[in-house]
Amino acid sequence: MPKSKRDKKISLTKTAKKGVALKQRIIEDIRSCVDEFDNIYVFSFNNIRNNTFKEIRNTWKPSRFFFGKNRVIGVGLGRTVEEEVQDGLHKVSECLKGERALLFTNKTEEEVIAYFESQNFEEFARSGNVAQRTVSLEEGPLENFSHAMEPYLRKLGLPTKLDKGIVTMIKPYEVCTEGSILTPEQAKILELLDIRMAAFEMKLKCSWNKNTGFKKYL
Structure with a gap:
């Protein structure tokens, strides 16, 4: 056999x-x-x-x-x-x-x-992925984020502050540009904004x- x-x-x-x-x-x-x-x-x-x-x-x-x-x-x-x-x-x-x-x-x-x-x-895109479109944030409140998130958002690079307990953009900010390679910070910001690019x-x-x-x- x-x-x-x-x-x-x-x-x-x-x-x-x-x-x-x-x-x-x-x-x-x-x-x-x-x-x-x-x-x-x-x-x-x-x-x-x-x-x-x-x-x-x-x-x-x-x-x-x-x-x-x-x-x-x-x-x-x-x-x-x-x-x-x-x-x-x-x-x-x-x-x-x-x-x-x-x-x-x-x-x-x-x-x-x-x-x-x-x-x-x-x-959600990861660090190293290519941005599929340009994403920009305008000056003003980001009402979807709690006040406790504000220090973390600043750490990621967003120009924010607390205004009467509301997370607020103090100036316009471009999160990413179409065709650019995403950094870890950009990828995390897009995830927090619930923007999917991958x-x-x-x-x-x-x-x-x-x-x-x-x-x-x-």
Whole structure:
């Protein structure tokens, strides 16, 4: 009887001592998921935040997501024909580049595609993002902010003061200019103003099914 690919041992001799146990645990988790779930999807993502990530995980339970550590995930799947734990999984490993992640699930392809196509919405921009438009504040009261916020707003660079307990702009101020790279302070001001300039999206790149094998998406 041929030896199962699942039993292949992968050497971590090139891995630094610190963190070896964690990486080995991720590899074992990946291999357990290969056994447990029928489908694997690789997808790219932009501007994901921790809260969004947490909501996605909760929505898809008991499916499993793996974000980051592409190389370690690739080791778990197998990066070559000789190393892969199931036929065709080295092709999935080859798709793990840059900002990409893995989904193990037993949901149908139709369900997965429908969900990913719906995940396209505006999110708060981060430091380093490009400003999508110019945002300016006029002189006068900022009534949406409590008086306790005024020192923090000044720390962020806004020219404010308290006028009879109301946060007030003492002069006009340009928060950001269209096309400029946002600083941490600008990104925080935009978030406090509830102005969203980043697009969150998730795009399927490839999939693998235990019966039909590997598939690539455009």
